Amino acid sequence: MDMETLYRGIREGRRRAVARGLSWIDEGQARGNDLVGRLFPHAGNAHVIGITGAPGVGKSTLVNALTLQLRRNHQSVGILAVDPSSPFTGGAILGDRIRMQDSVDDGGVYMRSLASRGHVGGLSRATFGAMTLLDAAGFDVVLIETVGAGQAEVDVMRFAQTVLVVLAPGLGDDIQAIKAGILEIGNIFVVNKGDREGSDRTIRSLRSMLGLAHPQAWVPPIIKTSADRGEGVEELAQAIAGHRTYLVEHAIWGQMREHQAENLLEQALQDIAADIAKDRRLQDTWQKSVSQIREGQPAPHFARELMAQWLKATAEGE
Amino acid sequence: MNRMIRVLVAKPGLDGHDRGAKVIARALRDAGMEVIYTGLHQTPEQIVDAALSEDVDVLAISILSGAHPTLVPRIMELLRGNELEDMLVLLGGIIPEEDVPAMMDAGVRQVFGPGTDTQDIVEYIRQNKGMQ
């Protein structure tokens, strides 16, 4: 498929085009970046919701239940679920789809598994572009399930308008051990496996900790769910809608676009830096720089030198 | 970053255990591939929708129940209906020798019987994907 066909297919929300476009973005080449650039102006309408929390708390099961609920409310749903890649082989087993079978069986839902590919922070490098694509394809809601690593998945708050932090009782995730970071990024807290012993205690300690952490206008609600039976999920969908209203009324919703545009620029800069680092035309300068840095010369000087040479070589090449 | 090989490991039909499918999934992961595993009891419709949505290069189907004569042609038909006839489709599990030609006629590219070395499957995928 060429860029034009792909672009039009995505804008019409065609499944095949959406799937192929996501592959372009995932492979991290220029054509994927170009595609994101073309789609970005058409994004900004979807409500992007991040779902994060320790491994096994029930994030995928919750995404499934929430998707069914959103469908009942006549909203179309795009889902991205990130699982870790092996740092040794680069391979990955992407298993989140197992728990989402009930909800993905529906034309109004599209689900895609992504591997983290060495990216830290709970998402993959391609997640932002992928989210932009689903947004531009017209999905009303985009759900992003992060890698279940525990504490460091703060990346998601840079992209998502609403972040759900999911906890469960009795997973050894003693509330005391939950790092402040994850408490600060949550706009809504979900205590899942509400059918399990100890969920009320988890809610109580969470409430007392949140009292300290959140001095601002939005007080994050705590919702108890049993995702595998769909209990509490209607209430969760209401809390999510409430957060959206809050963002819009406080003019925060529009600011997110600013952050997203900024992110696009940052990512483009990083891509250029990566291009420079592996540009064969600059190999000699690279080698010389490395040996001089070893002798104690300042690295930034050589970075600027490389960049200048790259700009020149690229301008000449065009 | 280049294009990773993405494989959907699918278990259609009613057979109740997926040890073999999981062994394959792990072997492919260890060979550096991205493996989407969707669990037991998948319908042909679910499998083809997953293959389409996940934009996989390879569909590896595992069937132990003996239902391959109906399931496999149905999956192939749905693939064609979604313009996915180029996909590399592999079949494993318990497939009697005499059924293999019919499976290949239906569009399966290779059948791997019980006791196949997972490394052979890895090699087959490496050599044949992208050669459609």
Ligand SMILES: Nc1nc2c(ncn2[C@@H]2O[C@H](COP(=O)(O)OP(=O)(O)OP(=O)(O)O)[C@@H](O)[C@H]2O)c(=O)[nH]1
């Ligand atoms: N008792 C109970 N079990 C649940 C509930 N929700 C999910 N589970 C189970 O918890 C296990 C893990 O669920 P997942 O949805 O895969 O959890 P996850 O957080 O997505 O896991 P990772 O993606 O591996 O981090 C599964 O066996 C689910 O069936 C619940 O509300 N109650």
Ligand SMILES: [Mg+2]
């Ligand atoms: Mg999960």
